[in-house]
């Protein structure tokens with residue numbers, strides 16, 4: 258079942274956008290979520306539910322119904338959206354009855370970012386999620402690519418693996434025409450709906466198809482992609498949005514191989530992905546050297562994070578066992594670990610990949626930004642940090658310069674960075690306080706999050722990379 262947008266239902270989506278703007282759906286969320294708003298599409302369910310009690314009834318109903326996926330009384334939905342719009346959104350396939358007196362979304366959630374909106378599936382970890390095997394994906398990686406789109410993105414643009422169309426919608430401007438390509442029919446329906454919802458029907462077209470097959474031999478000025486990239490052991494079921502095949506490169510490799518045939522002269526590509534490798538580099542670096550060996554290409558593999566596979570195996574096995582409920586987490590974890598061992602893989606790298614067609618010369622280079630990749634690493638605070646309260650977050654300053662915004666939990670983490678304790682030791686100390694939050698993955702999950710946090714904080718220059726020689730270390 259997917260969202261159906263026709264010429265007659267399109268006005269309902271335009272009306273919905275007006276309601277969202279009138280009720281400050283995006284601005285309120287930005288204020289309520291603080292720094293987290295910029296990093297992750299998914300608000301903490303319990304925290305946002307609680308905050309809904311403090312805001313006016315109309316936006317509170319919209320957040321409950323459209324963002325959190327709660328069933329709400331029909332009368333409340335009618336008051337917030339208007340009876341006609343409720344009926345129209347039911348016809349499009351976004352809303353349906355939940356019992357006699359309530360309305361809910363058909364497992365959709367409406368994410369907003371910088372005044373642009375996308376319908377996507379409710380995430381498997383929300384208590385309201387009614388189909389855990391989600392088909393329409395958006396995550397922190399989507400935001401990261403959305404925030405790193407090429408600044409002068411003009412001309413013909415191709416967004417491969419478009420999903421909700423988030424990247425295409427973020428990139429849309431009067432000086433470009435964008436084609437999004439997506440294989441999952443449910444995501445195609447959502448992306449087409451999202452294009453209309455944001456008023457970009459004239460500029461963005463969503464095609465249903467398999468990568469470049471959907472565009473024939475057309476060439477583009479810019480190509481974007483956030484493909485599925487997780488390595489999945491043979492015989493294990495995993496959602497298509499993340500399944501990168503046995504080595505994780507099944508889709509990414511085809512995208513990169515197709516760049517020479519689909520970029521115009523001077524054309525550029527920006528991709529985001531993760532990929533396994535050994536301690537030296539992600540394996541994708543070998544593919545890049547092979548594909549671009551003839552010159553005429555500037556290729557930058559920018560590694561921004563890395564994770565020991567020991568933790569990643571546990572986190573991904575836990576999620577998979579929860580989504581499908583077929584195989585136990587321990588059994589799946591063994592499968593992932595065996596696969597990684599066979600591949601000689603030790604780390605999961607997260608990276609940006611920039612490729613540019615150049616008239617002469619060209620080089621393929623790897624830059625490794627991340628230096629904190631193990632729980633043994635000791636994070637050190639940059640000198641002269643100052644915290645100023647925001648709502649509900651903190652701003653971090655150094656020498657009067659704002660470095661960024663952090664939440665309370667991150668602040669507590671930073672307070673324990675004494676220059677001697679490792680990431681592992683700090684996580685173990687904080688774990689009891691957040692045990693409930695990490696209950697699905699125990700200390701592994703906490704370490705996984707802590708490593709991600711450290712990498713973000715070092716990119717913000719709040720932390721100085723550690724050296725793995727902490728006195729109070731624990732891995």
Ligand SMILES: C[S@@+](CC[C@H](N)C(=O)[O-])C[C@H]1O[C@@H](n2cnc3c(N)ncnc32)[C@H](O)[C@@H]1O
Pocket residue numbers: 392393394395396398399400402417418419420421422423424438439440441444466467468482483484485486497498499508
């Ligand atoms: C990680 S999601 C990214 C979605 C979106 N670009 C974003 O950043 O939020 C990957 C998307 O690729 C789609 N996909 C997987 N294989 C594909 C293929 N061969 N051709 C086109 N899309 C594909 C999946 O259905 C999924 O929507």
